[in-house]
C-alpha cells in the first residue's frame with residue numbers, strides 16, 4: 001500500500017526557474033492495485049514516482065509505504081518494499097555479470113549477509129524455475145553474460161529479480177519505451193503476470209495508449225502537478241480507447 005497525503009514538490013524554490021512539479025497530491029494505492037499514470041510531458045508523473053521511490057524528498061506532505069511513515073527514508077531504506085524498472089534496460093542489471101550472478105547480487109542486496117546464496121544449489125534451481133516461466137529459453141543460459149541479451153530479455157529478467165527479492169511494490173517507469181513492439185509486449189505481459197501471481201502493488205507510467213488501456217485496474221491522469229482524473233475497477237474496464245486517448249494531452 002502506498003499513501004500520499006498533501007504531497008507537494010517545488011524544484012529550485014525562490015529562483016527564476018522555480019517549478020511546482022506536484023501540487024497537494026492525495027493518493028492511496030491499495031495493496032494489489034495496479035495503477036497506470038498518464039499525462040502530458042512535464043505533468044509530474046516521474047516526480048511522483050521518484051517521491052514514492054525515495055529518490056527525491058517531498059517539499060511538503062506525508063508518505064506512507066505498507067503503513068509505515070517513510071517521509072525521511074532514503075531510496076535504499078525503501079528497497080525492502082520497492083522494486084523499480086526504468087526505461088533503459090541497462091539500468092536494472094549488471095552487463096559484465098552472468099544471469100545467475102545478477103540474481104545473486106540482487107538477492108544479496110536485499111537479504112544482506114546471507115552468504116549461503118552464493119553457493120546454494122537450491123538458489124540456482126529456484127532461479128532456473130523462475131526464469132523458465134518467462135518462456136524465453138533463458139533458463140539454460142544462466143552463465144551467459146547479461147550484456148549479450150536483448151533489451152526485452154534484460155527487462156523481463158529485471159522484473160523477475162524484483163519479485164524474487166520479495167518486494168511488495170513494483171514501480172514501472174516507461175519500461176518499454178526503448179524496446180521494439182514484440183519485446184515491449186513480452187515485458188508488459190511479464191509484469192502483468194507477476195503483479196497478479198504475487199499480488200503486488202504496481203504503478204506504471206506510460207505514454208502508450210494501448211498499454212494504458214490493456215493493463216492495470218486503475219488509471220489516473222496528471223496535469224500541472226495534480227491528479228485531474230481517476231478511474232478504477234469496472235469503470236476502467238468500460239473506458240474506451242478513444243476516451244482514454246483524451247487523457248494523454
Ligand SMILES: Nc1ncnc2c1ncn2[C@@H]1O[C@H](COP(=O)(O)OP(=O)(O)OP(=O)(O)O)[C@@H](O)[C@H]1O
Nearest residue numbers: 011012019021039040041042043044045046047048
Ligand atoms: N530535478 C529537477 N529540477 C528542476 N525541475 C525539475 C526536476 N525534475 C522535474 N522537474 C520539472 O518538474 C516538472 C514535472 O516533471 P516530471 O519529469 O515529473 O514530468 P513527467 O510528467 O514525468 O514528464 P515526461 O512525460 O516528459 O517524462 C517539469 O516542469 C520538469 O521540468
